[in-house]
Amino acid sequence: MKNSIDREIWRLLWPVLLLTLAQKLGSAFEGILVSVNSSQELAVMGICGPYITIITTVSYGLGIAANAATGRAYADRSWEASHKACVRAFLLLTLISGLTMSLLAGALLYPAFTGLSNMRSLGYLYMLPYLIGSPTLLLYSLLVSCTRGLGDTKSGMYMTFISVLAQSIVSYMCYNAFDLPGIGWGTLISRLAACVYGAKRFKAMLPDTAGDAPLPKGAINGFAAIALPVSLSKAVSPTGNALINSLMLSFSPLLLSVKGLGGRLEPFFYLPAMAMCSVTVTVISRERDKAAIGPLCRRLCLWSTLPAVCLTAAAGLFSGGIWGLLTPDPELAEAGMAYWSICLCAYPMIAMEMTLTSVLQALGSGFPTLAATVIRVWAVQVPLTYLLTRPGMWQSGPWLAYLISNAASLAICGIYAYSHIKKLSTEAI
Helix, strand or coil, X not given: CHHHHHHHHXXXXXXXXXXXXXXXXHHHHHHHHHHCCCHHHHHHHHHHHHHHHHXXXXXXXXXXXXXXXXXXXXXXXXXXXXXXXXXXXXXXXXXXXXXXHHHHHHXXXXXXXXXXXXXXXXXXXXXXXXXXXXXXXXXXXXXXXXXXXXXXXXXXXXXXXXXXXXXHHHHHHHHHHHCCHXXXXXXXXXXXXXXXXXXXXXXXXXXXXXXXXXXXXXXXXXXXXXXXXXXXXXXXXXHHHHHHHHHHHHHCHHHHHHHHHHHHHHHHHCHHHHHHHHHHXXXXXXXXXXXXXXXXXXXXXXHHHHHHHHHHHHHHHCXXXXXXXXXXXXXXXXXXXXXXXXXXXXXHHHHHHHHHHHHHXXXXXXXXXHHHHHHXXXXXXXXXXXXXXXXXXXXCHHHHHHHHHHHHHHHHHHHHHHHHHHHHHHHHC
16 A cells, blocks of 8 residues: 555656746746846846746645645546536636736836836846736646646656746847847747646646536635735745844844845755645545545655655765855854854644645645644744844854744644544545
């Protein structure tokens, strides 16, 4: 039983790992391309980044919900009679959400350039492809998620490869021709190319039945119960982190430098867990045996947490050498080792929490994700950071606040997951 589960997890996981790596390489290419040419353009990218995140945040929430919905529909074949209505609903949702996020991001972008009016026009030119093409960006995410929910992670991987390759070529050509705005057009064109391939693959997976029946009762509510809380949870963290950064800056600029440098490495430690999120949603949503959810959840937690434990243990053993390579400043390196001595303990917790929230999302509940995020950031980390960054306090206080907040968040997700799985096990008897 365990061997068959492990084989299925690995079959779904390795394309997602390559997909995630390709996305990181594509983002890095854009940053390098601009950074070697213009610091002003890099500043504009930095200012516009949070407003692009508004669009990608909604994209993430819709993607998780689509993954769970298609996974459940695939398992019980409930969508065969109404697959045309499902496709129309996805397309309409993509269009409405994309246009709404474009209007919101465009309105919020204007005051972001207060005092920088000379850069505002460049910012809007850079954002224009994202604003008018946001439905395409959301459609790309939905196609990756829907094919994944139907058990085909390779199509999403190929879509990402097409997107990254086209993005690298087209962005380079457009940047040379149109400067910074060309980067946005390169991104949009690359997503369009990937969507053409993804749409063909998704169409090939549709059942041969007529599929003219209306949407199943409660389908929209079930979708929204996942998409809305997950999207909101992604919007909570940036606002809290901005306040935490200002508190740390007022206490010691060195702390913020350490956080900035260490934060770039942080996702590396739970990269396997990030890939496991979509695998978890797919596997759990397709499992019809309620009694099997508990053992399956434990297996998925092992797959996501064990790599994080190994990576953090290796980083802890060689922290001095790693920070010595990261910075020539001995004071910053020493502060970085103190940062890791506490924060490394949090990364396996984050990996397990990501898996538990994915399990709950696959079971149709996105609220625990939002609740855990709000409590972690606003009820624990922000107050503790404020208390521990007062004059005369311990300099590693913010890192302790980070560790405690993630422990609290994991406890909340664990309680939600345990109660939900126990309820399912009782129903299965």
